Amino acid sequence: MSKKQDLKSLTRKDLISWFKENNIQRFRAEQTFNWIYKNYISDFQEMANLPQKLRTRLKTISYITDLSLKDRLKADDGTIKYLWELIDGYTIESVFIPYPSGKRYSVCISTQVGCAMGCKFCATGMMGLDRSLKAGEIVDQVLKMEKDVEKNISNVVFMGMGEPLDNIDNLISAIKILNSDQGMNIGARKMTVSTAGVVPGIKRLANWEKQIGLAISLNASNDKLRNKIMPINKKYPLKVLLEAVKNYINKKNRRVTFEYVLIKDINDSEKYARQLGNLLANILCHVNLIPVNPVPDLNIERPSQHITEKFKKTLSDSGVNVTVRKERGSTIQAACGQLRYIEDKRGN
Numbered sequence: 001m002s003k004k005q006d007l008k009s010l011t012r013k014d015l016i017s018w019f020k021e022n023n024i025q026r027f028r029a030e031q032t033f034n035w036i037y038k039n040y041i042s043d044f045q046e047m048a049n050l051p052q053k054l055r056t057r058l059k060t061i062s063y064i065t066d067l068s069l070k071d072r073l074k075a076d077d078g079t080i081k082y083l084w085e086l087i088d089g090y091t092i093e094s095v096f097i098p099y100p101s102g103k104r105y106s107v108c109i110s111t112q113v114g115c116a117m118g119c120k121f122c123a124t125g126m127m128g129l130d131r132s133l134k135a136g137e138i139v140d141q142v143l144k145m146e147k148d149v150e151k152n153i154s155n156v157v158f159m160g161m162g163e164p165l166d167n168i169d170n171l172i173s174a175i176k177i178l179n180s181d182q183g184m185n186i187g188a189r190k191m192t193v194s195t196a197g198v199v200p201g202i203k204r205l206a207n208w209e210k211q212i213g214l215a216i217s218l219n220a221s222n223d224k225l226r227n228k229i230m231p232i233n234k235k236y237p238l239k240v241l242l243e244a245v246k247n248y249i250n251k252k253n254r255r256v257t258f259e260y261v262l263i264k265d266i267n268d269s270e271k272y273a274r275q276l277g278n279l280l281a282n283i284l285c286h287v288n289l290i291p292v293n294p295v296p297d298l299n300i301e302r303p304s305q306h307i308t309e310k311f312k313k314t315l316s317d318s319g320v321n322v323t324v325r326k327e328r329g330s331t332i333q334a335a336c337g338q339l340r341y342i343e344d345k346r347g348n
Contacts, residue, residue, distance in 0.1 A: 007058075008036060008065040008136030011176045012183060022061065028054060030182075037183035040147040042066035042140075065136035067144055082145065086113070086137060090130055094141040094160050096149055106155035109141040111171055112162025117196045119217070120229045121261050123295045124161045132166070135173035142178060142186075156186055159194040159215070165201025175210060188212055194259065199236045199244045206248040214248055215257040215288075216241070220267055221275035229266065238279070249284050256283070261290045262308055264301040273311045277318025287315060287322040 010018060012033055019029035031049055035041040042064040044055040070091060071083035080096040095108040115122070116129035138158075146153045156178060158164040164171050171193070178186045192213035195201060205212060220226035226233040233241075245256055258280065262268045280287065289312055291302035303311075308324060315322045 005062040006065050006134060006136045007032065007062050008042070008139055008177075009134045009170070009173065011173060012180050024054065032058075033182060036064060037143070037177075037180075040143055065134065065140045067137065067140045069144070072148075080145075080149070082141075082148075084141065084144070086133075092133070092137075092141075092161055094145065096145045098149075098151070104154050105149070105151045106157060107142055107145050107153050108157050108159050109138060110160035110162055111138055111158055111164045111167045115162045116166060117163050118231045119196060119219075121219070121263055121292050121295070121298065121300055123298070126295075126297065129162070129166075132162070132170060135170040135177065138170060138174035139177050142184065146184075153184070153186060154190060156191045157194065157215075158192065163196055163198060164193050165195045165198035165205075168201045168204060172208070175212060179210065192257070196230060196232050197236050197241045198232070199240055202241075202244040202248055206244075206251040211252060211254065213254065213257070214245075214252075215259055216245060217261075218258045218276075219261050219263075221272045221279050225267060225272070229263075242279070242283070245285075246283065254284075256285045258285055258287045259290060260287055261292050262303050262311060263292045264303045264307075266300070268303040268307055268311055270310060270314050273314035274318065277315050277320050280320050281318070285321070287320055289315075289322060289324045291324070291327075293327070 005018060007015060007018075015033055016026055016029045019026065019032075028050065032047065035047045041047060043066075044050070044058050044064070047055060050058075065087070067084040067086065069082060070085045073081045078098040082094050082096070083091055084094065085091050090113045092110040092113055094110055097106045097108065098104075099106070110133065112132045113130040114127035115124045117125055119125040142153055142156060158171065175188070175191060178184050178191065179188050188210040189212075192215055193205065194215040194217060196217045202214065205214065217230070218226075219229060220233070223233060223237050226238065248254075249256055260267075260276070276287070289308065291308055292300055293302070302308075312322055312324055
């Protein structure tokens, strides 16, 4: 018996093709796509305008990813963290982030269960990698959060659990689905992929027609230090990484964000700020300084506000555009570097 197809992992174009291959009329594909993305429906039996015979057949040969909500925590600033259970019992987290203007609603979503990158300041990196998410599992995080908060999601950042460019095929499919004007209609420019520095993936995004934003988790100003806190640097050192970033900027004509997590007594000295300024000179970029968020089991601390401001000033004086990220959701372990799955639900 052939494996069932997840319809939520298909772009609109691929969904129409799949229906055609199964001798089902195109307009039924359009109706199904509308049920999924306009009505948040994942149960064929609730698709009232599909004939019962077709609904039964679809259930036999396909399914629609439907994440199960296991926990929901809300911070005083309105940030909400969700714990989702996947069909195989693994769990992932994602975050809804409202902005004071009331006109922007962002979500931070995961692309993998765990992460293979092993960054020394990240809770997810402590877990190792269990598996990558399917496109439907990536997309459903956005759908479920939008339905829960009853707000149109305006921005998507692929900065949750996992390395997005280590799952690039499913990432690209998910972006196409989220971007579809027949689906969620989230602008490509309103989506940002954050990477630890997977150079082949950066090159692929540079050559892709979608105007996706790119953020690089940098966190060090020289190879020796970056090798220590980000093992991926041994494979793609700074020179190679920055060449790929410059190529991306040239192809897209877009500014790139460099994320720099400030860790007390590790990478927060004035010397490193000067090095960083020299490293990023003449690159169209913005630096986002992130005082490290507390992670249980990791012996790391954030620098004082004075040290953070001093680092920022030194970098700014070198001509680099820089800001300090406003902390959101740290009280519920929803901030940068804090996401992880809470317990093993697989029954092992």
